[in-house]
Amino acid sequence: MDVRHIRISDYDYLLPDGRIAKFPLAQRDRSKLLVYRGGVLSEDVFSELPRYLPTDALMVFNNTRVIQARLHFRKETGALIEVFLLEPVAPADYEQMFQTRDSCAWLCLVGNQKKWKEGELCREVRVGDVNVRLCAVKESDEGGVRVRFEWDCRDVTFAELLEAAGELPIPPYLNRKTEERDKTTYQTVYSKIKGSVAAPTAGLHFTQSVLERLDRGGFERAEVTLHVGAGTFKPVKSMEIEGHEMHTEYVSVRRSVLDGILRHDCRCIAVGTTSVRTLESLYYMGCRVSADASLAEHDLHIAQWEPYDRPGVLSPREAIAALAAYMDRRGLDVLHSSTQIMIVPGYEYKLVKALVTNFHQPQSTLLLLVSAFVNGDWRRIYDYALSHDFRFLSYGDSSLLIP
Incomplete structure (x- = not known):
């Protein structure tokens, strides 16, 4: 099936307004955690996340910081x-x-x-x-x-x-004005690089305590930067996904992150869909420079249908090694580029093996990304969350997805 003809109406569900979290919990890491592992569903609190993570993967966070846009x-x-x-x-x-x-x-x-x-x-x-x-x-x-x-x-x-x-731009679906406390609660504790107009909300659950527990558990952490644009809230208005234009997001990745990916045999735990889009875009950038080493950084932009029009022929290790070699030849400590990558059912994930993410809006591109990751089993996950009192969207609860 041509993925462009996916009907967005097939990715709808009833989300009562009362299930949308209008405010965060007082303690970030006390949010609920839905665990989906090999098709089996369970739940816990977010502070227990390290118990469920695969130990042989690099954990990747998006360190962007929301600006008062x-x-x-x-x-x-x-x-x-x-x-x-x-x-x-x-x-x-x-x-x-x-x-x-x-x-x-x-x-x-x-x-x-x-x-x-x-x-x-x-x-x-x-x-x-x-x-x-x-x-x-x-x-x-x-x-x-x-x-x-x-x-x-x-x-x-x-x-x-x-x-x-x-003024800090909290999501429009919260239907309230920005409050002073949002300046803190709508930033991740590890945010550093200013540029986003929306938070990478999967990271909002992390506290210094959880990060320290990850370190004690031997999990290697890495940071990338993807500046989230307002297009993340842009609804899909076309009947088929072909009619939806993804927004461009700006990406920067340090050379050392590529070493970390290679050390873990290209197995990554993505914290949030922004980290997913960054990591999966790196694979296609590696394919690009492997085919044409003369490309400039700005020529590495990944268009939204590129993974489907030009499927990568390299293994993940070959692609990331090619990108690392490209940066070395040019003396680049940081790679600056951009992506419009659209991940929908039918996409083959290259680097991401586990995903920490919140619960997304009906008929959204983020829900398509999740469906692609869990091989179409998204509805069972969302039915469980709705029937077990999970809170939804930016300030809502979290999930760990391991297909």
């Missing part, structure tokens, strides 16, 4: 305009972007856009002991709204401005 401006007419940061444009590099000191440009979503045809929007922002005038100018409406931000104090970075003026 919502900015509000008010026009002289009183109209409130929300500017939601999606993707840096000038400079395009995330690290450089947050260190800019007078101007920068982003691709944005604009709320109440019809009220902002032209002109600049400005507001005063208090950053430490300094008052800063921050202005937004719409530069283009083509391919999304491009907005240039300018401010009048070179002692203040854009990162500092966002911390002072921005």
Whole structure:
């Protein structure tokens, strides 16, 4: 069957509003854990996760950090305009972007856009002991709204401005305003690299205590970075999955992570679907550079249908070794690239052997990814979760899936 003709209606289930966790538990690692291993279902609390993990695999976490991506401006007419940061444009590099000191440009979503045809929007922002005038100018409406931000104090970075003026973008389905505590609870305890507009929520259950227990148990941990875009909440509106365009997400992986993958014979435990997409994309990047060693980093972008149009012919070890050799030849300590990979039933997983993940929305691409991982057995897992009082979505409970 051509995977493009998968009907999204086949991946629907009834999710009562009362099962959506609107707030996190007071203690992260006390969330429930559904364990699916070889088709057998059981449950425990998340703090007991290390008991169930395979010991011969590399555990991979996404260390991205959510930025305060919502900015509000008010026009002289009183109209409130929300500017939601999606993707840096000038400079395009995330690290450089947050260190800019007078101007920068982003691709944005604009709320109440019809009220902002032209002109600049400005507001005063208090950053430490300094008052800063921050202005937004719409530069283009083509391919999304491009907005240039300018401010009048070179002692203040854009990162500092966002911390002072921005609002953390919690998921829209929570149907509530961001609260002060979300600034902590909607970040993983190991988040480091700023850039996401949504949290890699599978990681929200981890505490320092659980991480220390993993270390004591001899589990090797590694970190990758995939900046989660707002497209993660984009619903599938087409009847068949072919009509859905995956959003591009930016990936960075240290050279040492590839060594860890190879040490574990390319067997990985992915913490979250973002880590899945990163790891599986690395396989196809390795296939690319094995076929053409002259490719630049930006040419390693993985398109959403690439795994189906050009199935990899290399073993996982060959592909990761080829990518490691590519980085060595170019003296790269960190690989920077991007992916649109779409994982749906029919996909053959290359590196991920176990998955820690939350419970996802009906008719979502994340549910398709889970179904592909458990060989179509997703409905039995979700029926169990619904009938055993599990909490769903970003602030909900967790699962460990081992096919």
